[in-house]
Amino acid sequence: MAVHEYKCPCCSGALAFDSTIQKLKCPFCDTEFDVEAVKGYDEDLKNAGTDNLDWNTDAGTKWTEDEETGxxxxxxxxxxxxxxxxxxxxxxxxxxxxxxxxVMEQFKGDLKPDYVIPFKLDKEKAKEEYRKHLQGKFLLPKVFKDENHIDEIKGIYVPFWLFDADADADLRYRATRTRMWSDSDYNYTETSYFSIYRAGSIGFDHVPVDGSTRMPNDLMESVEPYDFRDAVDFQTAYLSGYFADKYDVDAEQSVTRANERVKESTVDAFRDTVNGYATVTPEYTSVRLHNGKTKYAFYPVWLLNTTYKDEKFIFAMNGQTGKFVGNLPTDKGKFWKVAALITAVSGAIIYAGMWLAQLL
Known part of the structure; x- marks a missing residue:
């Protein structure tokens, strides 16, 4: 047998007909209702549709084999x-x-780092250096300096391959020396050309090459140098409280960059011994490495990310020395004002020079 109740629209109590007033009355809130009004309300309730909360749950797509592997x-x-x-x-x-x-599993089956340079500087120091980095930058947009906030800051142990080697080098440079003088009729310029030869040996210790594709090589090289005297034998305890990536560029793949860095440093070192010339240009270089060794190490880096006009800016700080690097946006309005000022000043100087020349 079906049972039906008329519910009070106000408090959902069961309505009762009050014969004295000829109306339905709620015994809980004392609200009175005309019969026809309640009947219409009741019919609306009966005819109300039921909930339909079905969803199409075919969300997402299946991982590819390569994605699952990663x-x-x-x-x-x-x-x-x-x-x-x-x-x-x-x-x-x-x-x-x-x-x-x-994640200890990440070290299984792969090389364990030989060394780690522990973090010496904390997050607050990274924030401090970031604020200093913004100071004195005339072309920096004011809103970037005043309202910009750091999106993310984290300390990361970055994997590096360290290369040791001795290098024998033979180098030849083309150099010039210029002498100028004048007499009553002419101005003279004499240019002498020299071929300069240098040979010798030089040693390299712990030349670092970034072993992670996530880290821009130019950014990682910009925060150098590291003081290897602070390096200790690797222990996983040093990683606690920081992020760390293992290498995804192995030592063999890093040899090319190591060779480039060693050769550039060798050429520069021998170039510094050639003095007293107006110009010095390398003409021939031969660098031969021997006693090459490779080690694997974790170096500390603070990474800071910020966004300005939907563009990401990445900054890095050496977690050992505090060296801070990173590109900044430029206020184009200020840039063109400065460019116009420089042009005006240069023009005035040239004009003044021409005017003085006519007087003389």
């Missing part, structure tokens, strides 16, 4: 949350409880 997930031992990273994540933090995690 993903790793780990369970936080503190809270049980899942940490998702990639094949190169060696140290990270749990997004749920904030506890730091070192």
């Amino acid at each position: 993903l790793r997930s780990y369970i936080c031992k503190s809270c049980g949350g899942e940490i998702v990273g990639d094949v190169n994540t060696a140290a990270t933090e749990c997004p749920f409880c904030g506890n730091h995690a070192i």
